[in-house]
Amino acid sequence: MKSVEELMAIKEKMKGNVVLRNEADGIRVVVGMATCGISAGARPVLNAFVEAVNDLDLAGKVTVTQTGCIGICQFEPVVEVFEEGKEKVTYVNMTAEKARRVAEEHLRDGKPVVDYTINNTSL
Amino acid sequence: MKELSLYILDITMNSVRANAQNISILIDETGDTLDLEINDDGCGMTEEQVESLSNPFFTTRTTRKVGLGVPFLKMAAEMTGGYVEITSKSEREYKDHGTRVKARFYKNHIDFTPLGDMIESVITLIQGSPEINFLFRHKKDGCTVELDTAEIRAILGDDVPLSNFEVLAWIRENLKEQYENN
Structure with missing residues (x-):
């Protein structure tokens, strides 16, 4: 059974591991979680x-939030990526697999995955 | 939607957007019925708003003019011979404001949507709103799976948010074990 002791251990571990995040430098990943998003499959995208x-050890610079x-x-599931000083990138028709690729190439390596962006999708 | 747990996630999002501090999600499976109850202490709705809920052209949102959350849930319940009942007290009129959504489903009906992955819906809610007190209780054939995020927060204190990855992983495993041991 996942015990209270394990929870305490997480707490202790985090004590020496407080990330001083400067929001302005960070990357914000926003996943649309309204009825439209949820029915199109946003839940596994968010969790991915x-x-x-x-x-990928990006917790220091990336926050994942819902809207x-x-x-x-x-175009749901839709994911928007905000980064200070850069234009917003909107990903459409997302899946958990695509989320993984976006995390590696865009969030970690800084290169948006153009294939999945709204600009690259026929309207 | 393919899973009832997705409807539950969607409906609970309404409570989140109503600025609730405390939300309970209660599932009770007995025999061939599944009863769902979602309670919140959010801003609530007026009588008029509650009446217009099953109308898809009612929504408080401003980005578009159609709200399908409650109509979807209603359709899913009624297709099995069940129902949805919503009662609410608006903060404009009541101190003990909030909303209660009750739904009944008949599991043996061919149109019953399976519950699906309730753990992922709970995790998604906590990830999005780590500051809200979520009580999740699932009773089935005399067994109970329960999670109270207020208790977890009391242990963690203020330094570690519930949206912390390891905390979410702990919650996921805890629920999995509870389901397996039942």
């Missing part, structure tokens, strides 16, 4: 980002 950010309807329901 959360997992990839941890696996409501972005207004382009036909």
